[in-house]
Amino acid sequence: MTPRHARSLVLLLGTVLVASLFAALFLRTGASSINKPSIPYYDRIAYLTIPRRVEIQSVEGGAVNLNEIAFFIDTIGEWARIKGSSSPAIAVHLARLAGVLNQCPLLQDQTVVLFRESVEAITNDSKLSDGGFPIIIETNNGIAYRNSSGTNHLRSRQFNGFPHRDNAAAELGEMGLSINTSVETYGGLARSLRHVLAESVSNVHPSSELEWTLIAYSCYLDTFSWRTAVDDVVTLDDLVIALLQKPYERSPCLGTHKFYTLAFLYNVDQTHGLLGDKAAGLVKEEVIRVCRRLRSSQLPNGAWDSTWLGDTSADSAPPLSRGYAGECLRATGHILEALILIEQSIRPNDRQLLRATDYLMNALRGESSYSDFLTESTHAVRALVLLASDTSLHNRKVILNEFIPD
Numbered sequence: 001m002t003p004r005h006a007r008s009l010v011l012l013l014g015t016v017l018v019a020s021l022f023a024a025l026f027l028r029t030g031a032s033s034i035n036k037p038s039i040p041y042y043d044r045i046a047y048l049t050i051p052r053r054v055e056i057q058s059v060e061g062g063a064v065n066l067n068e069i070a071f072f073i074d075t076i077g078e079w080a081r082i083k084g085s086s087s088p089a090i091a092v093h094l095a096r097l098a099g100v101l102n103q104c105p106l107l108q109d110q111t112v113v114l115f116r117e118s119v120e121a122i123t124n125d126s127k128l129s130d131g132g133f134p135i136i137i138e139t140n141n142g143i144a145y146r147n148s149s150g151t152n153h154l155r156s157r158q159f160n161g162f163p164h165r166d167n168a169a170a171e172l173g174e175m176g177l178s179i180n181t182s183v184e185t186y187g188g189l190a191r192s193l194r195h196v197l198a199e200s201v202s203n204v205h206p207s208s209e210l211e212w213t214l215i216a217y218s219c220y221l222d223t224f225s226w227r228t229a230v231d232d233v234v235t236l237d238d239l240v241i242a243l244l245q246k247p248y249e250r251s252p253c254l255g256t257h258k259f260y261t262l263a264f265l266y267n268v269d270q271t272h273g274l275l276g277d278k279a280a281g282l283v284k285e286e287v288i289r290v291c292r293r294l295r296s297s298q299l300p301n302g303a304w305d306s307t308w309l310g311d312t313s314a315d316s317a318p319p320l321s322r323g324y325a326g327e328c329l330r331a332t333g334h335i336l337e338a339l340i341l342i343e344q345s346i347r348p349n350d351r352q353l354l355r356a357t358d359y360l361m362n363a364l365r366g367e368s369s370y371s372d373f374l375t376e377s378t379h380a381v382r383a384l385v386l387l388a389s390d391t392s393l394h395n396r397k398v399i400l401n402e403f404i405p406d
């Protein structure tokens with residue numbers, strides 16, 4: 001080899017090396033050919049503070065027993081198989097429950113597999129059953145999940161989409177997963193949760209369905225003001241105030257999702273200073289107001305029903321066609337999940353929480369809770385698992401990594 005050839009070879013190798021480094025950096029940072037707003041995100045998880053265990057010796061003498069809860073979860077698994085565990089609505093509820101599964105070491109292996117599959121389903125279009133119709137799609141600003149409410153341009157009645165705007169992103173956030181969690185679109189493009197949020201922030205508006213969106217943002221967003229694709233300036237506080245102004249009867253599940261999201265925001269704000277002073281004050285005020293109502297609206301059997309807000313708005317919501325038992329299971333499970341996020345000095349006392357626990361345990365012993373009210377049951381069981389647990393979500397993440405795909 002002549003010196004000139006040797007020099008050319010060194011130059012060539014050098015060029016290849018530099019190009020590879022650029023390519024590696026490019027891929028590592030998740031950059032891609034699709035446009036997205038240059039909004040910084042947390043590259044970490046907003047951990048929630050879950051108060052330590054309520055002493056679980058229920059008022060009627062029955063305890064919250066992990067053996068029995070494991071049985072409830074296995075039963076949910078069986079019914080999910082019957083109903084189609086990869087339908088978006090069921091998958092998203094199973095995945096959310098999967099986030100607390102490590103609290104139930106007594107689960108049958110097949111149930112654990114089913115829950116792992118549900119997490120895979122909400123991050124991979126090809127796992128979702130919809131007769132070949134795309135559900136996770138590429139957009140101008142990132143990627144998006146088709147949903148059956150919320151964002152208009154992605155809304156589609158003929159497709160079996162996700163029930164709510166940012167449904168999947170919120171659940172992945174609640175599970176403590178990284179913003180770099182991979183999400184595969186229809187057609188097999190490898191993207192990440194980062195791209196889901198990029199699309200979401202670029203088309204959000206105070207009139208959007210915000211209950212899940214605000215959970216996702218409080219887990220991942222590291223900016224409090226941004227421009228949308230149509231050049232509106234939106235702030236996180238504007239969105240929070242819009243949710244506060246939304247009538248409870250227009251919020252899903254008897255209005256409880258508005259309360260759950262406010263409890264979630266309150267919890268994250270306490271630990272991470274998420275909100276501006278005004279929004280933080282309003283959220284706290286509302287959480288306190290609702291907790292005060294819940295103390296007096298609990299029924300003698302420990303349940304809450306559609307009158308959970310007392311004489312205010314939610315009781316004007318249309319009654320559930322599937323009956324009163326479903327209404328109580330729905331309201332009580334969702335409310336208990338929210339109360340777990342609020343400190344003991346504000347929420348109803350432990351005795352009231354345990355009466356709700358007794359109600360849920362009794363309800364979940366009946367088969368119709370699963371055959372007729374499967375998604376409601378997942379909320380109820382998740383609340384019980386959290387109440388019976390004495391670990392924080394922080395610890396939970398270690399276990400989660402074992403069954404969540406990278």
Ligand SMILES: [Zn+2]
Pocket residue numbers: 252253257334
């Ligand atoms: Zn719900």
